[in-house]
Amino acid sequence: MTRREFARSASVAFALPALFPGQACAQNKFWVRKELNSLTVAEWDAFDKVVGCMIDTDKTWKPVAEIHNESCPHGNWFFLPWHRAYIHAFEQHARTICKDFTLPYWDWTARPDFPKRFLEMGNLKRATRVDANLKRPARADVVGQNALDLAFSTQLFTVFGGRPNPKDPKDLRYDRGAGVLEIGPHGGIHLYVGQNLGKQGRPGDMFTDLAPLDPIFWVHHANVDRLWAEWCYERGRPPKSKTWPDIQKGDWATKRLEFTINKKDYNYHVSDCLSTFDMGYTYESFGSNKKDSVVTFPEKVTTEPKQLTEVVKDGLVTTKSATTVEVTKYTADEIKMWAIKVSNNKEDTKTPGEIHAWVDFSSVPLSGGILKVFVNNPKADQRSGEKDSSYAGSIVFFPRKHGHTINRHHTTCVALTKALRATDYFKKPEVGISLTFVADSIAEGEESVARIERLSIEMLPVA
Structure with missing residues (x-):
């Protein structure tokens, strides 16, 4: 089964098994989160009522957003579990207002236009900060x-999902290890909504650490959460086939996540947040039948990635010029031999494993923007796009002047394997690796540049 078939088939019911049996969050009912387009009139009314009551009645709308402002992790391995717990706590509080409320999600891949209901309904419209004339879809x-x-x-x-602070793995505020879901699609929607001028001529809340003030934040992050759940079962394979953080050390799984809403505490460990079924909900695209079987995850990751680092000279990306960074230390043939050595499998010449890049920026654009990344295509420019086989993805920057935890220094990951295979890289043993970074949607000006200081290529054989 392909990932597309999995996402679109509501009749196939996969239960995401518990990583840590016995630590499930107790629930009185099993909830199914629905896509915005599937909501009934009554369900839209309930959403609108929740927003209105949190703004006017129990006065929790801004305090809940302040939780995100003060403690949200971005750019590290807590990004996904923290936000899963956060929107789950929001949903639990919302049910004190509407007992049958279930947080919907916005599938912006299938429906990239901004949801009109957020500009039409009373309380949703009141809280949404986006240009009402926004006509174009998300990119x-x-x-x-x-x-x-x-x-x-x-x-x-x-x-x-992101990597940890190597000096303090439990650091929630580390922001130099953003995973590909966060820095690409997740960031793209924040940029799409937030860069459009909001009311009173200010940028939208989605550009800032107070993004939850905009109700679109909640349905956006519900979709990010759904994609993480889908990744666990991508192509029908169970989560045990993934390479997870080393849970034996406990730096990740035992991290405590705490939220207080209207004087009520909602407490989790990361280990509580690794199964939507354990938390009492699923998504309509997965089906709603819970299975009883439990799959245990590996307790230890035994194979460490091999890494080669290039210090980049003149790695300046501007609106007028792209930058190509060539990794000169090894060729495709050397990578094949390297994969065989690390995997200890002399017969494994066709499966080189995964290759990805960690890109260190010493400066990012003041006003935010997007860099498109191409592999072994030094001729790529602003006319090059996603249909080019060398396209490896986009890096989205939030504006430094509006927050969202992006400072001048930033590190993010780019997955290269798919593009390398699409360009027949492994059939050309004499060819090395180069990455071309093309500025897109970045305003011109002295501080509208991205400066690359280091590029690390990692390779890890995958089971």
């Missing part, structure tokens, strides 16, 4: 099917 090269396929091409959680 397909950032949130479309190909962008998701690139993100889903990895089996490594630290590439898909």
